Amino acid sequence: MSSIKVTPIKSLNAVIEVPGDKSISHRAAIMAGLADGVTQIDNYLPSEDCLCTLEAMASLGVQYEVLERLEGYGPTSLRIYGQAMQLNAPDVEIDCGNSGTGMRLLAGVLAAQPFQSTLTGDESLQSRPMGRIMTPLSMMGARIEAAGEKEGCAPMILGGSAERLQAIHYDMPMASAQVKSAVLLAGLFAEYETSVRQPAETRDHTERIFDHFQIDSTIDGHRIAVHGGQIPMANDLYIPGDISSAAFWLVAAAAMPGAELKIKKVGLNPTRKAVVDVLIRMGADIRVDMISEDSGEPYGDLTVIGGTLQGTEILPEEVPNLIDEIPVLAVAGALAEGRMVIRNASELRVKESDRISTVVTNLRAMGAEVEEFDDGMEITGGRPLHAAELESYDDHRIAMSFIIAGLFAEGETVVHNTDFINTSYPGFQHDLEKVMNPKPHFAIAIDGPAASGKSTVARRLAEKLGLIMINTGAMYRAIAWASIQHGIDASDTEGVIAMLDRIDLRCGVRDRGSIILVDGVDAGDALREDAVNSRVSAIAAIPEVRRLLVEKQRDYLELGSLVMEGRDIGSVVFPDTPYKLYVDASEEVRLARRSAEGLADVVSQRDKEDSSRKTSPLVVAEGATVIDSSEMTIEEVVDEAMSILKSKGL
Ligand SMILES: Nc1ncnc2c1ncn2[C@@H]1O[C@H](COP(=O)(O)OP(=O)(O)O)[C@@H](O)[C@H]1O
Ligand SMILES: Nc1ccn([C@@H]2O[C@H](COP(=O)(O)OP(=O)(O)O)[C@@H](O)[C@H]2O)c(=O)n1
Structure with missing residues (x-):
């Protein structure tokens, strides 16, 4: 019989998908x-x-x-x-x-x-x-x-x-x-x-x-x-992901200040999502993005931002739809401030274990203050938990609930007899490892000339791999747009450099893509207008502009692993990443793609300027693999990119 050991973690930053319901x-x-x-x-x-x-x-x-x-x-x-x-x-x-x-x-x-x-x-x-x-x-x-x-x-x-x-x-x-x-x-x-x-x-x-x-x-x-x-x-x-399995991670992330967790494609049947409602009532910051109702069952993505929870009372009418989640909610109660009251839940006594007794025993072993009733328990939260050697009582949900508790307890917690976890959550340990030892963030660099398909392939790869996608062209465009707002000529290098000190430039992430605010404004579609197209390459050739933006581009890696596309990502921004692609296409094809978008763009002119400038010109970076997309569909490019990245060890 196997055991699982856990030590506390300081932050939880992951994207996971729990198995089917x-x-x-x-x-x-x-x-x-x-x-x-x-x-x-x-x-x-x-x-x-x-x-x-x-x-x-x-x-x-x-x-x-x-x-x-x-x-x-x-x-x-x-x-x-x-x-x-x-x-x-x-x-x-x-x-x-x-x-x-x-x-x-x-x-x-x-x-x-x-x-x-x-x-x-x-x-x-x-x-x-x-x-x-x-x-x-x-x-x-x-x-x-x-x-x-x-x-x-x-x-x-x-x-x-x-x-x-x-x-x-x-x-x-x-x-x-x-x-x-x-x-x-x-x-x-x-x-x-x-x-x-x-x-x-x-x-x-x-x-x-x-x-x-x-x-x-x-x-x-x-x-x-x-x-x-x-x-x-x-x-x-x-079959969408099982919300009862997602519940373990929801509690872990919701109770951990600084955590950010996304759980993809979770079943959100109204008769099952009470755990989300209870956690929100406890003060959890959980965003629900519905995706679809497939095969009669609704599902969506859940994003949790960690914070401090407050105790709550589980209402009698909530109990039947919450019965599987009560053990982990009890753990949430121990981590929360104030009292958590669970009554009318005697059904818990005839589950895989007597879950009232097993939860109370394990919580007490970790130093929590708990009173046991025939039909439930009352937990006075806020006492720091300490590590303990715990039994699972052959109960998968008890095992997982107390592994989650161990993530918050001082010392090394051991939960014995964890094989039963496979009855509901195969792959739990893999997800636990992902949460406990997040791999260092990595960058996938995609460079290439205008309209070669860089952003398209970057977006698709980011979606497939659960990464954030950063469009660096939009950052140069934002500076070009700001120069227009400030009435500065693109050839006025000194004026542009002086402007950099005056503007408030914020580079963030929204919906797992990059967002740039200049003095609080997201210029949106204006970034792709003619006036910006015709001056962006000149602005991007200014070394001071590049220095500022490259620093902000590198900062993005703090937020998570990412796909970044631009002109110098593999050569300058992340020269050490093993994952470098250069997406190309013939000039004729690129012109046709831009005009198919209904955009008049000075593609060839920009390419010339981007390739010939002194600072960080567009080049095929050392170690980059070129994909010529001229004769390929988007799907073919994405498949090719995936197989190249895999061959590079992704
Ligand atoms: N392999 C491809 N086949 C056909 N059209 C493509 C392909 N790759 C991209 N496109 C289309 O070409 C246009 C420009 O692509 P985009 O990704 O914006 O290029 P870039 O980011 O390199 O400027 C978009 O309308 C996109 O849908
Ligand atoms: N990493 C980058 C990204 C863009 N740029 C500049 O920003 C301009 C606009 O980039 P973009 O990626 O939006 O252009 P498209 O490829 O979408 O046409 C480019 O023409 C370059 O001059 C750069 O110099 N370095």
């Missing part, structure tokens, strides 16, 4: 297997839990093909050949590993089958309550028996009756998406309409995935109904 991955594997036709699933969670669900479907006759996998873990992209609701009897017991979701959802499907099957799991899963699904499934007429050592626990023997299930209207005694989903999945095989009423809102992935697979269901407040006898229709889907 666990809840959606389970449902996707089940629905694609039941569907009529072939479904391609992208960004499937390659965890042990989700692999178990996939193997369960395979043992029921569903074939699948792996298109991509995360080495050492499991498939991330696959094609599932649906069985159009006709499953085969398995010839083995179905092992759900550590996964409560997998077991409870599959129970809904298997209880409805004319053949008998057995669902089992690991020790932890064999001690979790199954009565909550056995009750409604029995009410539907299913044969179902809990044969575990603990009463009402797995292994479960299900199905085997020739009779079709009967539809029921079930008032759920607890707010549980797993119970709701088990009944609705069984309802697909039953006669007439099956419905469930939940006492409070729970995550609605099943409803959304039903819709995606063209299953008609009716949602009326907290009541969801589905008619049996429908056959799901295969439909490709993309």
